[in-house]
Amino acid sequence: MRAVEAVYEKVTAKNFPKGPDMLASGHRACQGCGEVLALRLLLKALGTEFIAVSATGCMEVCTGPYPQSAWRMPWIHVAFENAAAVASGVEAATHVLRRKGRGYNQRIPVVAVAGDGGTADIGLQALSGALERYHENFIYVCLDNEAYMNTGIQRSSETPFMANTTTSPVGSVTKGQYTWKKDMPAIAAAHHIPYVATATPAQHLDLMTKIRRAAAIEGPAYLHVYSPCPTGWRMKPELSVEICKLAVSTRIFPLYEVLDGRYQINRKVDNPTPIADYFKVQGRFRHLKENDVAVITERVNADYQRLVDLSEKFPVENPA
Amino acid sequence: MTKPTIDALAKVGDLPLGFTAKPGSTMDFKTGDWRSVRPILDREKCIHCAFCYYYCPDGVYKDMYDGKDDATKYFQADYDYCKGCGICAQECPKKAITMTLEEV
Amino acid sequence: MAKRIGMEVSLAVAEAVKLANTDVIAAYPITPQTHIVEHLSELVADGELDAAYIPVESEHSAMSSCIGSSAAGARTFTATSSQGLALMNEMIYIAPVLRVPIVLAIANRALSAPINIWNDHSDIMSVRDAGWVSVFAENGQEALDLTLISFRVAEDPEVSLPISMNIDGFTLSHFIEPILIPDQAEVDKYLPPFKPNLKLDIKDPISIGLLGAPECYTEARKATDNILWQSKNHVVKAFDEFNKVFGRQYHVVETYRHEDADTIMLMMGSIAETAMTAVDEMRDNGQKVGLVRIRLWRPFPEEELLASLSKAKHLAIIDRHAILGCSSGPVGLEVKSLLYNSNLKPNASNYIVGLGGRDVTRDDFKYIFEKASSGQVQTRCEFVGVYE
Known part of the structure; x- marks a missing residue:
């Protein structure tokens, strides 16, 4: 079955899932954490019958200090780099037990959650293996807050160009991160899995609908979720949702889906907001000069155009 | 049993098998005392749009609507858990929420 | 009735894994463990064993998958050697505290450097402190028997620990010996189905793998130490029960x-x-x-x-x-x-x-x-x- 044919219910304001959140209050995420907001919404979209696997990181530490856990579904955390591998084992077990008559009667989505470091750096191998092996009920969510926040704001391969972190500091010689953000969704898509999507918690219905779609598809899915970190980005905590909107409207973080290898941009941005508006509310970009912003703008526009080209050349073929 | 040198959380023999926890048990931990500013809702301005509920990282907003009485059409923050981040006030389209300094 | 056949010891270990009706095998090839997982792949490919064989991309992921699979309630097996076990090291230390039963066959091989594929015990000794039950086989019959016994001990509800079954690489793993292959009925009598006392269950959710602050880390380690010491009685019991069913008596020494x-x-x-x-x-x-x-x-x-x-x-x-x-x-x-x-x-x-x-x-x-x-x-x- 093609991914576009998967049947799922869109999340709307009218049918917004009722009942308690699957991620309980009392977790220790920072004030205004955009990552835990994304997580809360994603989990809420999935109902109650699924299993979650966490990589070590902010979301794991702040939700599971013994003797407490914020997770209301069965949840396991093992280590940093292996959420995809642990989820592979859980998925294989639920699959085979069902076949052998000792499991559940229905498919059980297994959701692996990791940060950008746990995904794009140390966890990339395990993720690649899991995507390549084509586990049927496997959803991988990268909550990308663009640095190692849990250990104190060190740079990762997802840290944006020129961002100031504790290991890509702004000095008299350097201007912060000297590499461009690794294109993780493209790497996931290169495994020719049925579904890859990007999302942010500000477009909450879109975010929640995407994980529902991922769960409905038979085969692995990868979601890359923009996850603002007021602490690490040196930003006012109340701006976590606003910054998502800016990331999309400036084309810094385009919202798109790759279904069966075909592209669909969910929010077209024809007249982008000036990128300077995005930078000025974040302390991590405080040092940028006008020409730096120009360099970044050029790159962001080129990346966006590439996505537009892909979506025109290989458009999603919706079923008749 | 030897006396622990620091406040241990549980005796060895009382730990659950596999060092596990019950689902949703962080509810035992009230994060409300992190707050320095408190969201106050002006119910006159509230249009029951639910943005405060959607966008709360801590899931503290509860829909008070009883299905009948329009006066119950608003969302109430649970101050036991609200950390006072201010996203609700920022995102409220009617500016019905104000962040007010907590009185010590 | 059991049959005595000339069989390579690695294959006999794989046959034991089949007789145990194992649910999930996650493994990565490394000499001299390869014949075990090759034979298991064949058994799965031929439908002789109804299991999920996860061809993981590393030993680290092999053990990670095993932890996930065991936590999800599946009877779980993997095998490795040397550098593979070294790469698993981080996971090896986690499994016992999470109390997930896993049977790991190690075809013991020297650790690098210099790189060397032959037998010694440097691999297993690098994880001797981790909290696993650990047994050593002397010959082919014992390798097969200990594999079955390992499942029984690991999954004993009063043990619920991972276990490593060590066979010397090449000098045991690759030898052809006359081995009594037990009957399925005998094995079924000896080895009950896996009933985990800890499970990722959508009907009764729990959270596994929590943060242990200084206020509880010591207690969590000591709890695992206690259960590991207690497991000896269950090993002895499993040896005695094995003798009752199969007529071969083993001792811890x-x-x-x-x-x-x-x-x-x-x-x-x-x-x-x-x-x-x-x-x-x-x-x-x-x-x-x-x-x-x-x-x-x-x-x-x-x-x-x-x-x-x-x-x-x-x-x-x-x-x-x-x-x-x-x-x-x-x-x-x-x-x-x-x-x-x-x-x-x-x-x-x-x-x-x-x-x-x-x-x-x-x-x-x-x-x-x-x-x-x-x-x-x-x-x-x-x-x-x-x-x-």
């Missing part, structure tokens, strides 16, 4: 002609087969030598070892791994430490043999006997046969 021996040679693994031949030859010459073999390495069988050494005047502790910069190998350290706190005071020396697949011959054992029975104690371990 095995002895050979040790009753009246002045000198005891103590070791683990398949070299004991050669050592027994050497003991017989030396006995024919009137030398009072005996052999003690550790089958259960973790938990360390203190009482049984002390009982087996009660009459020894001289003790040669033989290690297949050298701890660099330390006076003894791991077996040497632990046995000497045990003796120190007992009233037994044999002249104990430690000998390192068979590193990186170097043959261990009858002459080596005779040499060790001569040195040990002289009564002279060496404070540092001796690398037997090293050319320097």
